[in-house]
Amino acid sequence: MTTILVVNSGSSSAKYQLVNATNGERFASGLVERIGESVGRIRHETDEVLSELELAVPDHAAGFAAMLDAFARAGTPVSGLGIAAVGHRVVQGGSEFVEPTLITDAVAERILTLGELAPLHNPAHYQAIVAARVAFPDVPHVAVFDTAFHQTMPPEAYTYAIDTAVAGEHGIRRYGFHGISHLVVSRRAAAFLGKPVSSLKQVVLHLGNGASACAIDGGISVDTSMGLTPLEGLVMGTRSGDLDPGLMLHLLRAGYDTDQLDQLLNKRSGLMGLAGSNDFRDLQRAAGSGDAASQLAFGVYVHAIRRYLGAYLVELGGADVIVFTAGVGENSPALRAAVCAELDWFGVRIDASRNAAVGGGPRRISTDNSRVDVLVVPTDEEAEIARQTWQLVSA
Numbered sequence: 514m515t516t517i518l519v520v521n522s523g524s525s526s527a528k529y530q531l532v533n534a535t536n537g538e539r540f541a542s543g544l545v546e547r548i549g550e551s552v553g554r555i556r557h558e559t560d561e562v563l564s565e566l567e568l569a570v571p572d573h574a575a576g577f578a579a580m581l582d583a584f585a586r587a588g589t590p591v592s593g594l595g596i597a598a599v600g601h602r603v604v605q606g607g608s609e610f611v612e613p614t615l616i617t618d619a620v621a622e623r624i625l626t627l628g629e630l631a632p633l634h635n636p637a638h639y640q641a642i643v644a645a646r647v648a649f650p651d652v653p654h655v656a657v658f659d660t661a662f663h664q665t666m667p668p669e670a671y672t673y674a675i676d677t678a679v680a681g682e683h684g685i686r687r688y689g690f691h692g693i694s695h696l697v698v699s700r701r702a703a704a705f706l707g708k709p710v711s712s713l714k715q716v717v718l719h720l721g722n723g724a725s726a727c728a729i730d731g732g733i734s735v736d737t738s739m740g741l742t743p744l745e746g747l748v749m750g751t752r753s754g755d756l757d758p759g760l761m762l763h764l765l766r767a768g769y770d771t772d773q774l775d776q777l778l779n780k781r782s783g784l785m786g787l788a789g790s791n792d793f794r795d796l797q798r799a800a801g802s803g804d805a806a807s808q809l810a811f812g813v814y815v816h817a818i819r820r821y822l823g824a825y826l827v828e829l830g831g832a833d834v835i836v837f838t839a840g841v842g843e844n845s846p847a848l849r850a851a852v853c854a855e856l857d858w859f860g861v862r863i864d865a866s867r868n869a870a871v872g873g874g875p876r877r878i879s880t881d882n883s884r885v886d887v888l889v890v891p892t893d894e895e896a897e898i899a900r901q902t903w904q905l906v907s908a
């Protein structure tokens with residue numbers, strides 16, 4: 514019995530998958546959307562069934578109940594699925610959760626209080642955790658933290674240069690996110706190259722709707738672009754990435770309040786703010802047909818990635834591997850070509866036809882004589898959560 518239910522709750526949505534922990538095989542997956550709005554939606558998928566339903570999903574507990582109903586309607590009630598454990602992705606684990614952790618009452622409460630640092634995510638995780646522990650009282654529940662992988666960063670990488678008393682009082686430091694993805698992608702890149710991860714210096718570029726870069730030395734995160742919150746760093750779908758913090762003071766003085774700033778920087782910035790869409794495919798199409806705003810947005814997006822790539826090449830003292838992953842990184846040859854353009858001096862050479870080829874699994878897009886291997890490696894956070902959950906409960 515190695516079937517793990519993986520629950521990945523976002524601020525207003527929840528993804529779930531039923532995964533075989535030993536080989537990553539997926540039996541079912543689904544997405545509950547528009548949680549908290551008047552009309553929500555659930556999509557449930559197996560090899561045989563695809564069902565979609567609109568219903569009210571007032572909170573994440575109701576979202577979890579909707580998932581249980583979807584399994585029952587598909588003729589596979591969860592009671593008969595032999596679920597061995599439930600793995601919960603938790604965005605913010607603070608400085609104390611550095612490994613997958615068995616969820617007790619105390620751990621659940623701590624995840625809730627860490628919501629001070631992740632107000633959109635941790636309270637949602639907590640609701641789903643409570644509902645899941647009621648629905649599956651006899652199996653272990655494990656929290657897998659997005660921040661954990663980055664707890665290895667040295668102090669100079671995670672410390673913000675502000676008054677240390679203020680930083681200490683408010684838990685202000687760089688935590689980093691996307692850790693589950695950076696970990697699984699860096700391991701898979703090493704496996705693809707047939708080399709131990711401990712022997713490689715890697716820069717992993719996770720470019721999806723959220724985006725972050727990570728410098729990984731011997732399998733250990735030494736720096737990452739997201740910070741106290743997932744707002745810092747690269748330009749994203751709707752998030753600004755790096756800014757002059759003075760910009761916020763300027764807008765506060767101009768009359769903005771906290772909620773307006775939050776909306777502006779998290780929902781109306783990034784590609785959305787610059788070009789009116791957070792979908793990279795739309796952006797590329799519009800840029801291709803001459804839309805100047807989309808062309809600029811593409812340029813700004815690439816510029817931010819190259820700044821971090823350059824910084825991490827210096828921090829690592831050179832890299833063996835650059836890895837592209839997530840929706841944009843895995844699927845946009847144009848973006849990859851722009852990021853890697855004119856990096857000959859750094860030993861980076863892209864093969865145009867390898868880069869353009871469409872492929873499912875890990876693949877090399879650099880030339881045979883490129884000193885740095887440039888790879889596309891699909892991320893799979895759910896398989897990694899299932900693996901880590903199983904590793905803990907089967908130990």
Ligand code: AMP
Pocket residue numbers: 720721722723750791792793794795797839840841844845
């Ligand atoms: P993710 O958050 O990893 O699901 O990534 C979502 C982003 O990937 C969106 O901006 C999509 O537009 C983008 N994306 C997905 N497929 C493609 C594609 N074929 N070409 C360019 N961007 C894509």
